[in-house]
Amino acid sequence: MTQRFYVTTPIYYVNDAPHIGHSYTTIAADVLARYHRAEGYDVRFLTGTDEHGIKIVKAAAEKGMGPRELADQVVVHFQQLWKDLNISNDDFIRTTQERHEKRVQEIIRRLVAKDEIYAGSYAGWYDEGQEEFVTESTARETEYKSAISGKPLVRYSEKSYFFHLAKWIPALKQHILANPDFIQPDSRRNEVLSKLEQGVEDLSISRASEKLGGWGIAMPNDPTHSVYVWIDALSNYYTALGLPDIGDGADPALGSYWPASLHLIGKDILWFHCVYWPCLLMALGERLPTTVFAHGWWTSEGKKMSKSLGNFVSKEVILELCGEYHRDAFRYFVLREVPFGVDGDFSRAAFQQRYNVELANAIGNLLSRTVNMIGRYFDAAVPETQQALLAGSSVALRELTGLEAEHLAGPLQALGQEVPVLMAHCQFSLVLQKVMELATAVNRYIDVTSPFTLAKDPSQRPRLGTILYTCAEAVRIVLNYLSPFMPEKTATGLAQLGLTIGSESLSQRVRWGVLEPGTKVAKGEPLFPRKQ
Ligand code: MSP
Numbered sequence: 001m002t003q004r005f006y007v008t009t010p011i012y013y014v015n016d017a018p019h020i021g022h023s024y025t026t027i028a029a030d031v032l033a034r035y036h037r038a039e040g041y042d043v044r045f046l047t048g049t050d051e052h053g054i055k056i057v058k059a060a061a062e063k064g065m066g067p068r069e070l071a072d073q074v075v076v077h078f079q080q081l082w083k084d085l086n087i088s089n090d091d092f093i094r095t096t097q098e099r100h101e102k103r104v105q106e107i108i109r110r111l112v113a114k115d116e117i118y119a120g121s122y123a124g125w126y127d128e129g130q131e132e133f134v135t136e137s138t139a140r141e142t143e144y145k146s147a148i149s150g151k152p153l154v155r156y157s158e159k160s161y162f163f164h165l166a167k168w169i170p171a172l173k174q175h176i177l178a179n180p181d182f183i184q185p186d187s188r189r190n191e192v193l194s195k196l197e198q199g200v201e202d203l204s205i206s207r208a209s210e211k212l213g214g215w216g217i218a219m220p221n222d223p224t225h226s227v228y229v230w231i232d233a234l235s236n237y238y239t240a241l242g243l244p245d246i247g248d249g250a251d252p253a254l255g256s257y258w259p260a261s262l263h264l265i266g267k268d269i270l271w272f273h274c275v276y277w278p279c280l281l282m283a284l285g286e287r288l289p290t291t292v293f294a295h296g297w298w299t300s301e302g303k304k305m306s307k308s309l310g311n312f313v314s315k316e317v318i319l320e321l322c323g324e325y326h327r328d329a330f331r332y333f334v335l336r337e338v339p340f341g342v343d344g345d346f347s348r349a350a351f352q353q354r355y356n357v358e359l360a361n362a363i364g365n366l367l368s369r370t371v372n373m374i375g376r377y378f379d380a381a382v383p384e385t386q387q388a389l390l391a392g393s394s395v396a397l398r399e400l401t402g403l404e405a406e407h408l409a410g411p412l413q414a415l416g417q418e419v420p421v422l423m424a425h426c427q428f429s430l431v432l433q434k435v436m437e438l439a440t441a442v443n444r445y446i447d448v449t450s451p452f453t454l455a456k457d458p459s460q461r462p463r464l465g466t467i468l469y470t471c472a473e474a475v476r477i478v479l480n481y482l483s484p485f486m487p488e489k490t491a492t493g494l495a496q497l498g499l500t501i502g503s504e505s506l507s508q509r510v511r512w513g514v515l516e517p518g519t520k521v522a523k524g525e526p527l528f529p530r531k532q
Helices: 020-038 054-062 069-084 097-111 136-141 167-176 186-197 229-234 254-258 266-283 314-327 327-337 348-378 386-393 404-424 428-449 457-480 488-495
Strands: 004-012 043-048 091-094 117-127 130-134 154-163 206-208 223-227 260-264 292-293 298-300 343-346
Touching: 004 020, 004 097, 004 254, 020 043, 020 069, 020 292, 020 298, 020 327, 043 069, 043 229, 054 069, 054 229, 069 254, 069 314, 069 343, 097 117, 097 266, 097 488, 117 136, 154 206, 154 223, 154 260, 154 266, 167 186, 167 266, 186 266, 186 404, 206 457, 223 229, 229 266, 229 386, 260 266, 266 292, 314 327, 314 348, 327 343, 327 348, 348 428, 348 457, 348 488, 386 457, 404 428, 404 457, 428 457
Parallel strands: 004 043, 004 260, 043 091, 260 292, 298 343
Antiparallel strands: 117 130, 117 154, 206 223
């Protein structure tokens, strides 16, 4: 049976246009979706927008608009940016879509029927930017300001419906302890576990809808109340797959993607995803996602991103970089620069440096050296290796021995063994580092074996053939490993080697010796032209 892989990004607030933080998670999810498709998985990749809540109501009012108008305007920027970054999502959910609203109401109905919801009243602090309830002790510590935005917390005191969150905490703890991969990286898992020790209260899951100007999903048991925006938002991962048993017309096959394999999120929304969401699912009697992975935050040019400081990596800046360097270079940079899971800094200097050193000098140069030499010395046809020539051209004999093995066997073996494990743990920067190590090893191998010198001596022709076969085969493998990260550039590079990405799985494609001698290479433009 084909394995399924269901990956999600957070759904983004439509109060403002997308920036590097949103792009980061979405690119990571895209790379994982492409990687798993290439490995033969049945993939579902979901992203979307979070359009309800006080944050949107207020942002719209500041702009003199209604919330729907603002959402309709801003959602287009997200959808367009994902096209511009070549994101291959299978669905895009908006929480204002009827399909979502109806299914959220059904979820609430089911929770009410299971006695998981009760009426009460909430008196306490609220962070309107984060749409988050804040305990008295935390509020005191942060001087009654948002820990994220620094804006004053707002005092709420009103009737509300509550979810029996506290009663599910022991089961949640047990799940976290029994499943080390449930919250990743480990530092985040420890953070959740230690915060759970401080005790958890039941969760207010509704607001008087008049306080929201009627903007939100009505509680089905009490239409004067709207569903708390985080309950509405978290449910998207589930509602996007449909609830065909309520006759909503969804394709029943979609349900088989549940539970999600991976929710990718930023570190600030860990608690919602690792406490509220699994407890809600347990209360519904549903299975829990396999992994929630929280990545770090970007600063820019050494400081917190801010529009007034002029260091904001907005969608305009992203598009400008994509225009100058190519969108694949942007996708590469964000996943290469910072280990996924920790904070990192964006800077134009670092971008240019990585581009020139790794993409232009190491990868692009390796490809053009290889294609040029095969063009010049072998009439643009990939030569046969010496051993295969001796043995009568058996593919099985095209294996690494001697100097070739000395230079390349190590990095190739490391890739073969480690990439699946690293990808399973979202360690993109290490995957890219390992690929770079192979590219560097091949460049060194060319320097050491000096094919341009051998080419002057006709008696060395078989040896020259071995060397150039080795280079072409190694470049092919490098490009295949990079293909989920840089789908277009790698396709162009492979085309210069006379190849297309076939239908075999990625792990089959990266085996040594797949390249057929005789394949016609074609010189092309530099894959990554150097930038000054
Ligand atoms: N709407 C909620 C998520 C609901 S998911 C059921 C939300 N939206 S958001 O638009 O404010 O943020 C979306 C994501 O962007 C979060 O994962 C957040 O961590 C991420 N980032 C926002 N700024 C960021 C950086 N500077 N760097 C990296 N990621 C950042 O929260």
